[in-house]
Amino acid sequence: xxxxxxxxxxxxxxxxxxxxxxxxxxxxxxxxxxxxxxxxxxxxxxxxxxxxxxxxxxxxxxxxxxxxxxxxxxxxxxxxxxxx
Amino acid sequence: xxxxxxxxxxxxxxxxxxxxxxxxxxxxxxxxxxxxxxxxxxxxxxxxxxxxxxxxxxxxxxxxxxxxxxxxxxxxxxxxxxxxxxxxxxxxxxxxxxxxxxxxxxxxxxxxxxxxxxxxxxxxxxxxxxxxxxxxxxxxxxxxxxxxxxxxxxxxxxxxxxxxxxxxxxxxxxxxxxxxxxxxxxxxxxxxxxxxxxxxxxxxxxxxxxxxxxxxxxxxxxxxxxxxxxxxxxxxxxxxxxxxxxxxxxxxxxxxxxxxxxxxxxxxxxxxxxxxxxxxxxxxx
Ligand SMILES: Nc1ncnc2c1ncn2[C@@H]1O[C@H](COP(=O)(O)OP(=O)(O)O)[C@@H](O)[C@H]1O
Ligand SMILES: [Mg+2]
Numbered sequence: 001x002x003x004x005x006x007x008x009x010x011x012x013x014x015x016x017x018x019x020x021x022x023x024x025x026x027x028x029x030x031x032x033x034x035x036x037x038x039x040x041x042x043x044x045x046x047x048x049x050x051x052x053x054x055x056x057x058x059x060x061x062x063x064x065x066x067x068x069x070x071x072x073x074x075x076x077x078x079x080x081x082x083x084x
Numbered sequence: 085x086x087x088x089x090x091x092x093x094x095x096x097x098x099x100x101x102x103x104x105x106x107x108x109x110x111x112x113x114x115x116x117x118x119x120x121x122x123x124x125x126x127x128x129x130x131x132x133x134x135x136x137x138x139x140x141x142x143x144x145x146x147x148x149x150x151x152x153x154x155x156x157x158x159x160x161x162x163x164x165x166x167x168x169x170x171x172x173x174x175x176x177x178x179x180x181x182x183x184x185x186x187x188x189x190x191x192x193x194x195x196x197x198x199x200x201x202x203x204x205x206x207x208x209x210x211x212x213x214x215x216x217x218x219x220x221x222x223x224x225x226x227x228x229x230x231x232x233x234x235x236x237x238x239x240x241x242x243x244x245x246x247x248x249x250x251x252x253x254x255x256x257x258x259x260x261x262x263x264x265x266x267x268x269x270x271x272x273x274x275x276x277x278x279x280x281x282x283x284x285x286x287x288x289x290x291x292x293x294x295x296x297x298x299x300x301x302x303x304x305x306x307x308x309x310x311x312x313x314x315x316x317x318x319x320x321x322x323x324x325x326x327x328x329x330x331x332x333x334x335x336x337x338x339x340x341x342x343x344x345x346x347x348x349x350x351x352x353x354x355x356x357x358x359x360x361x362x363x364x365x366x367x368x369x
Contacts, residue, residue, distance in 0.1 A: 013286030018242050019293045025242075026249045026297055033253045 035065055046076065054080055098206035101213050101341070102231040104255075106247025106308070108218030110239045111276040114213035114312055114322065117145040119235065121321040122338030128210040131170065133182040135203075135227035136217040137193060140184035146173065147319025148181055157185040160197030162293035166204055175324065180209075190223045202230050218251055230260050233270040233341075235303060239277045240289040246297055272303035274337060279308045284353035291351060304337030306330055307350040327346075 004057040010014055032039070047061050103116040113136075120132035134142035137157060142148040147173050154164035159182075166182075173179035182201075185192065205212050216227035228234060234255050238248040255269045256262055262269070275291055282288035295302050311328030315321060323338075325331040329350055336346045 015283070015286050015289050015293070018289050019297070022242055022245050022289075022293075022297050025246050029246070029249055029253065034257065 003046065015045065033062065050078060056080060089285050098209045098212050099233065100202060100206075101211060101233045101235060102216055102228040103237060104216040104224060104228055104251050105237040105244070106218070106220055106224070106251045107239075110237050110244050111306070111312075112218075112237050113145050113215050114316070115235065115237050115274060115276060115306070117142060117321040117343065118323045118331075118334035119338055120213040121146075121173075121179060122178055122323045122335050123213070123341070124173070124176045124209050126325065126338060126342065127178065127337075128342075129178045129208065130211045130213065131182060131205055131209045132181040132213040132215060133205075134184035134215050135193075135223060136215065137184045137188055137223065138186065140186050141206050141215065142215050143171075143181065143183045145316055146181050148173065148183075148322060149319070152183045155183045155185040156201065157188045157192040159201055160193060161191045166201065171287075175320070187212075190217070190225060193223070193226050195226065195229065198226055199230060203227040204330045213249050220247070220254060224251075225254060225258055228259055230256060232261070232271050233272065235272050235274050235341075236298070236300070237274050237276055238294060238298070240275060240279075240283070240291075240294060242289075245289070245294055245297060246287060252298065252300065262342045271300045272341070273298055273300045274304045274306065275302070275360070276306040278305055278350070280351055280353040281356065303340050303346075304333060305348055305351055306333045306337070 013014050043061060047056075047058070050056060050061065056078065062077045064075050066075065067073075075077065101119075103112050103119065105112050113134075116132055120130050124130040132142065132146070134140050135156070136142070140155070142172035151171050154169035156169070158164040159166055159169045169182055171181045171183065172339050175183060182205075203213060214227045214231065215225040225334060228251075234251075235296060236248050236251055238244050252271060255271060259269050261267060273295060275294055278291065279288055283290045291302065291305055307329050309322075311322055311325050311330045315325055315331075322328060322331045323334045326335065333350050336349065339346045
């Protein structure tokens with residue numbers, strides 16, 4: 001068995017890669033739960049506006065809405081490309 | 085037992101259970117047929133409804149395709165009564181099937197229409213099992229809207245687990261229970277097409293990982309099994325093949341749905357020789 005484990009250890013097991021990917025995906029999806037329905041559209045349109053000025057990737061933008069008792073904060077994060 | 089109390093029938097609420105997944109082809113219809121049949125075999129008056137309008141195939145899995153006259157859409161549109169559309173299962177007492185339409189499009193279903201059908205069925209049945217179409221759009225949302233419990237069918241595979249998580253999101257926001265702020269829909273994880281040998285080889289997500297990622301209680305584990313295709317060829321739900329691994333695993337699942345404690349089976353890898361492990365015993369590439 002030890003020889004086999006050694007041989008198998010050569011590469012990362014695909015199931016553990018799957019698990020890591022899923023943990024990230026699910027955390028992201030759960031973060032979006034309960035957000036207003038307009039958020040994906042808002043995100044898309046903001047992205048289009050930004051792209052008129054700077055060339056950024058589809059995933060360079062993230063927005064989230066946090067609310068506590070008396071106010072809501074819309075947080076917008078845009079990763080801009082490095083200036084050459 | 086409830087049958088004997090038919091006078092009191094109105095005071096007993098049927099339990100509505102949706103079998104759902106988001107992703108298609110993961111085993112919803114197979115599971116809905118097996119669970120409904122299993123519940124009926126245990127003496128519960130059970131009806132299983134095909135919500136996959138346009139793509140019906142529950143009738144094939146239940147082996148009653150030649151007896152379909154009216155369907156769910158006919159009932160909702162007032163073209164047939166519920167009793168005309170319900171098909172009594174030939175093999176199993178206490179079991180009825182309400183087929184979907186093959187020709188109409190899925191917009192033929194309305195929320196009010198579905199509610200009326202479910203309310204009428206609730207007077208006569210103990211369990212109403214709803215076989216959901218794939219997707220997260222209207223059809224799937226209609227199938228889950230009135231549910232008390234949900235069986236979320238998941239394969240050990242990235243896209244299936246992700247879609248199951250999206251369905252969980254919908255259950256907690258777009259169901260009647262959520263909208264009316266009642267107790268939430270009770271969510272159960274049903275892992276199907278599980279291959280313990282591939283899990284053992286590290287090439288398939290194991291059940292603990294899936295359970296941990298989705299964070300809901302496991303109601304059953306159905307192995308990948310030749311018995312399932314055999315059952316669908318014959319139009320006999322796999323629980324009737326009670327010698328088969330999948331048949332037994334579904335019967336265990338039914339017992340758990342009824343509140344019994346049943347230990348998990350079929351999760352351990354078969355003992356294999358070193359040679360077969362190295363050369364694709366579990367289909368390793
Ligand atoms: N445990 C299992 N083992 C082997 N094949 C399965 C199993 N469960 C489902 N299948 C097969 O997977 C396919 C899709 O199943 P189905 O129940 O129709 O899925 P869905 O309703 O989610 O689209 C069918 O060919 C079925 O026979
Ligand atoms: Mg189906």
